[in-house]
Amino acid sequence: MKYVILIHSNPQPWGHPTIDFTEVGRAIPAAERAAMDVDFERMLTEISASGELVEAQALGDPQDAKLYRVGLDGRVATDGPYAEAKEHLAGFFLIDVASHERAVELAEQFAGPGDTVELRPTM
Template sequence: MKYVILIHSNPQPWGHPTSDFVAEHQALSPEERASLEADFESVMQEMSDNGELLGGQALGDPADARLVRWHAGRRKITEGPYAETVEQFAGFFLIDVVSQERAEEVAEKFAGPGETVELRPVAT
């Protein structure tokens, strides 16, 4: 079963890993930050070893995005970001796992203070 893990964040300034630039994450103790990083690295290694990790990519600053919309009978390109929102789409991972439960287990390791992780099945 394929899923995409969508990372929503608002680092200030924009950078990756996004957690390094999110105030809620920066407020954690060094031990708490190290524990979260170890959880993430562990699940990444596990998925890589199991063939579950199909790919992923961090995204650039939403201020550099361009939107293409249909307006007044033609395509129009405007500057991003897509929406005025607290969180922006920061990156994604594509995984192929045996069950929704496994996908949720993995997605939990991606969640951290000040960020939202969205888990969505890939349409078949």
């Protein structure tokens, strides 16, 4: 079963890892942050070794994004970012797991300070 874990965040300035660039992330004491980094790297190593991690990419600044739509006037391209959204898609992890429960278990571990994580099955 394949799922995508979408990381939504609003780092200022835009950067990765997002925890370094969010107000909540910067407020975490250095020792606690180091422990979180170790735990996250351990989890990434585990799911890489098991074959559960298929792909992962951090995304560039939403200011560099374009949105394409087709309307009555034809195709329209709009520059980003979009004023109605405070958080933007910051990156994704494509996983291939044995069950929905395992996908939920992993997605919970991706939720970081200042981020929102969305778990969605692929089709």
